[in-house]
Amino acid sequence: MAIATIYTDGACSGNPGPGGWATAIYFADGSVHELGGATAQTTNNRMELQAAAAALEFLRTFGQTTPVALYTDSEYVLKGITQWVKGWKRRDWKTAQGKPVLNRDLWEALDRLNQPFVQWHHVRGHSGNIGNDRCDEIARAFASGSTPNLKHSNAAAPKTIILPTSSLSPATEMVSNSAPIADDDSQLPREVRLSQLHHLIETLRIADEIAREGYLISSSELADLMDVNASAVTSRGDHWAWRNWVVSRVRREGNQILWQLERTDC
Incomplete structure (x- = not known):
């Protein structure tokens, strides 16, 4: 029995915080x-990317090679895999601005698993689309700590899908009703673990340089550095802690809010 369509979605409470994918x-x-x-x-x-990578891994293990429509409500995922990834690889996983590509480990997994017969589409979230709404329900349930009852089709045996986990901390993944994936990063290939560590160190080094030099950065630039949405930055208030730094709102210039990072040993 052929696969007709696939829907994916991710959710996160806090961003960064507990997350779920579906x-x-x-x-x-x-x-x-x-x-x-x-x-x-x-x-x-990362949850949006992990959901899409899980879909492609399932498709690979299922063995289908006929066209499949894959729907995501994340323009970040859609544009990344259909447009941006070619340039990133050409520049050795650097953005057009020369910055390291965030979530490189998952982008590499997605690029490796992607197939020409996968037809990528964008679906507007919370628009009444049954597939998108169901994925949203599952992802939010996992993010909140619940274990939703997943549907299982006789057309496909349960799969165990191992994907890169977040470099922020170890995690436990649940797939295909409740089959566990171990949270031990040692299961990942050494080159993937080194890539994750390199990306984390590069992010921290950039943040340290910004703090040391007293540079002011915009909300969107800070969101890129933290790997969160810009709204997650502005919603935190004027003064808050992130990893080894205190982040403070300095002033507004036009339509941009400028922030300062200050290193702390607390």
Whole structure:
């Protein structure tokens, strides 16, 4: 039985914070097979990427090679895999501005698993689309610490899908009803673990340089550094802690809020 469409979604409480992801696979006979998981400390973008990577990994293990429509409500995922990834690879995983690509480990997994017959589409979130709404429900449940009852289709045996976990902290993933994936990063290939560590160190080094030189950065730049949405930055208030730094709102210039990082040993 062929797969007709796939929906994916991710959710995060706090961003960074507890997260969940979901994938719903719809077969031509109308049956549905659902996957989902939880990560203790992650970001919304990583959950969106993990959901899409889980969908592609399931597709690979299922063995289908005929066209499949994959729907995501994340323009970050859609544009990244269909447009930006070619340039990132050409620049050795650097953005057009020369910055390291955030979530490189998951982008590399997604790029490796992607197939020409996968047709990527954007679906507007919370628009009444059954597949998107169901994935949103599953992802939010996992993010809140619940274990939703996932549907299992006879067209596909349960799969164990191992994907890169968040570099922010170890996590436990749940897939295909409740099959556990270990939270031990040692299961990942050494080169992937080194890539994650390199990315984390580079992020911290950039933040330290910004603090040391007294540079002011905009909300969008700070969000890129933290790997969160810009709204998650502005919603935290004027003075808050992030990792080894205190982040303070300095002033507004035009439509931009400027922030300062100050290193702290607390």
